[in-house]
Amino acid sequence: MTQAEQIELAATERSVTGKQVKRLRREGWTPAVMYGHGFDAVPLQFETRSLTRLLTDVGGSQLIRVRIKGKQQPEMALLRDVQRDPIRQTILHVDLYRVKMTERITAEVPIEIVGESPIIESRMGILIQGVSSIEVSCLPGDLVDAIEVDISGLTEVDQAIHVCDLAIPAGMETLTEPDEMIVRIVPLEEAPVSEEEEVGEEGLIAETAEVEVIREVSREES
Secondary structure (H helix, E strand, O other), X not given: OEOOOOEEXXXXXXXXXXXXXXXXXXXXXXXXXEEEOOEEEEEEEEEHHHHHHHHOOOOOOOEEEEEEOOOOOOEEEXXXXXXXXXXXXXXXXXXXXXOOOOOOEEEEEEEEEEOOOHHHHOOOEXXXXXXXXXXXXXXXXXXXXOEEEEOOOXXXXXXXXXXXXXXXXXXXXXXXXXXXXXXXEXXXXXXXXXXXXXXXXXXXXXXXXXXXHXXXXXXXXX
């Protein structure tokens, strides 16, 4: 899946640092920093509303055109880290990695599952997923939003798709181990059970047993 449109974000160089950034956030700004190979780190600030809207659609493998106020040329960057308030989930700080379009970079590209497996449709098996992204090396212009994995070809139980089976776009080199599993079809009886489900079943059994004991004692006393 190629990057169909250029994502752009306006920024202003930031002079406020340390504990004073709380005031920035109250005024509707989010502090950030942009750094990169052979590039001095630059403190920035983004309008919080614009940044929030952008982050709902942007991942770590999508190029962002950062237009810094007062600079003639925009900078191309990748989103590296987003710090959020653990309770309110509001954005506290953003890290951006500046790239050179002629210099190879490494990035995590997400896996996107597409298609339908006849085994799953007939309820003869269930799909389990391994890695949800792969690490790649390429020029920034060769990055893609996601790599599609078509599961319609999985027609038997125990069939799997590994990293080595992926159709990697031209110009991109995979750094993730080729034998890493992407998806696999397993029989329904082998479907993993979550800890909550196991605890829930045990709790139900224990609770039922306790109720039966109480009732038995009640009958003896009556």
